[in-house]
Amino acid sequence: MTSRHRSGAPDVLQVRDLACRRGPALLFSGIDFEVAGGELLCVRGPNGCGKTTLLRCVTGLTRPDEGTILWRGEPAQTDPERMRSGTAYAGHLPSLKDDLSAEENLEFALRLRGVATTAEERREALAAVGLEKRRRIPARRLSAGQRRRIGLARLALDPADLWVLDEPLTALDDAGQELFVDLLDRHLAGGGLALAATHHRLAPASGVVRELRLA
Amino acid sequence: MSAPTPKRHQASGSFSGGFSWAMARDLRLAWRHPDEAVLTVAFFALVASLFPLGIGAEPQLLARIGPGVIWVGALLAAFLALPGLFAADYADGSLEQMTLSPHPALGWAAGKVAAHWIVSGLPLTLLSPLIGLQYGLAPDTLGVQALSLLIGTPVLSLLGGACAALALGARGGGMLLALLALPLFVPVLIFGAGAAEAQATGLSAAPHLSLLGAALIAALVGLPVAVGAAVRIAVD
Numbered sequence A: 001m002t003s004r005h006r007s008g009a010p011d012v013l014q015v016r017d018l019a020c021r022r023g024p025a026l027l028f029s030g031i032d033f034e035v036a037g038g039e040l041l042c043v044r045g046p047n048g049c050g051k052t053t054l055l056r057c058v059t060g061l062t063r064p065d066e067g068t069i070l071w072r073g074e075p076a077q078t079d080p081e082r083m084r085s086g087t088a089y090a091g092h093l094p095s096l097k098d099d100l101s102a103e104e105n106l107e108f109a110l111r112l113r114g115v116a117t118t119a120e121e122r123r124e125a126l127a128a129v130g131l132e133k134r135r136r137i138p139a140r141r142l143s144a145g146q147r148r149r150i151g152l153a154r155l156a157l158d159p160a161d162l163w164v165l166d167e168p169l170t171a172l173d174d175a176g177q178e179l180f181v182d183l184l185d186r187h188l189a190g191g192g193l194a195l196a197a198t199h200h201r202l203a204p205a206s207g208v209v210r211e212l213r214l215a
Numbered sequence B: 001m002s003a004p005t006p007k008r009h010q011a012s013g014s015f016s017g018g019f020s021w022a023m024a025r026d027l028r029l030a031w032r033h034p035d036e037a038v039l040t041v042a043f044f045a046l047v048a049s050l051f052p053l054g055i056g057a058e059p060q061l062l063a064r065i066g067p068g069v070i071w072v073g074a075l076l077a078a079f080l081a082l083p084g085l086f087a088a089d090y091a092d093g094s095l096e097q098m099t100l101s102p103h104p105a106l107g108w109a110a111g112k113v114a115a116h117w118i119v120s121g122l123p124l125t126l127l128s129p130l131i132g133l134q135y136g137l138a139p140d141t142l143g144v145q146a147l148s149l150l151i152g153t154p155v156l157s158l159l160g161g162a163c164a165a166l167a168l169g170a171r172g173g174g175m176l177l178a179l180l181a182l183p184l185f186v187p188v189l190i191f192g193a194g195a196a197e198a199q200a201t202g203l204s205a206a207p208h209l210s211l212l213g214a215a216l217i218a219a220l221v222g223l224p225v226a227v228g229a230a231v232r233i234a235v236d
Helices: A051-059 A080-085 A102-112 A119-128 A144-157 A174-189 B015-032 B035-055 B059-080 B083-091 B094-099 B105-119 B121-134 B139-166 B173-200 B206-235
Strands: A012-022 A025-036 A039-044 A066-071 A087-090 A162-166 A193-197 A208-213
Touching: A012 A051, A012 A193, A025 A039, A025 A051, A025 A193, A025 A208, A039 A051, A039 A174, A051 A087, A051 A162, A051 A193, A080 A087, A087 A144, A102 A119, A102 A144, A102 B015, A102 B094, A119 A144, A144 A174, A174 A193, B015 B105, B035 B059, B035 B105, B035 B121, B059 B121, B059 B139, B059 B173, B083 B094, B083 B105, B083 B139, B083 B173, B083 B206, B094 B105, B094 B206, B105 B121, B105 B139, B105 B206, B121 B139, B139 B173, B139 B206, B173 B206
Parallel strands: A039 A193, A039 A208, A087 A162, A162 A193
Antiparallel strands: A012 A025, A012 A066
């Protein structure tokens, strides 16, 4: 497995002594973990234990109260732009526009990520997630699962090394879940990293799967 | 199912990338849903047309109040579309993705404000000479009026955009936005309406227009940064 980016530092995400408060309540503290290329870290725990907040801290959306996040050995805050271009975040909110078609949503999502793709590539990616015939329909007329599949097509075309996924299997049917695991498998096989908050068991064929339990 | 194309692109961000992304997307959304832009223009035309009905069609009186009424109408019309400027993106998660994009916040913030101006301030500016004719304004006054709107409405969009970003996530955001933005619009209104009025009374409109221009430059430099910072706080 080789790392796909061009700079010399190895792809590794290190989180040191992370703590986060929501109002007066302490969500979690003393979180330490490391994810290297080809590894998937599943964050588990009961509802409300701070899984989403932990993921948002890693992406930089939420500022942690304590602790540091190192991306390729450097604090993420020193070069947020590099961190952001190397990270793809799929949160609870779909970030889809109801008035735009699946194709347009995908195009704008990738342009926002600074990724240049051709119409042909986007069409293929949508076909791979089973949306070929529905790609020109406004997103408001797609089902919840089909809307999630647009997100899968986005992940497939995003070159980010680190995937941060919040409940990636929500609303997906069996075929959709398989599709996702397949995609994750390919990402890990290519040396990518993934951090996922999920209640499901994820078992991609390649890559190392580890667990982090939040109390 | 066939495999998607292998990944081979490298993500990269730039100011122009973010600017053109935000502008292209918001303009396409406005085009799909033209009701909001049409409402803005219709509101402006209606308000400006109601005044003569309410206070009587005396030519001298109308020419006297014309510039002020047109500016107040344009200001309120430009305010109409503001509450939705960031709220929709906030609700569907687009703002999160924008904050996490490799494009600098300055780019997409400026792009969104520019799109807002194109669908609100620009049509209002283009319509204003027609409304001015209703009020019997002289041709040179009409010209200065349109020019003052051309310089002033982008300031309204920028100020309004920053206020809309600050009001994100607050309960009763629309009300808060009105309380926040409308007082800030007052100086723009004073100099904007003052320009046409000065021209109508035979004075030079240049001082007013210069001040509006200075406000525009200051707003262009400072406010997109403020929008980016406010959005970052809102998504946290």
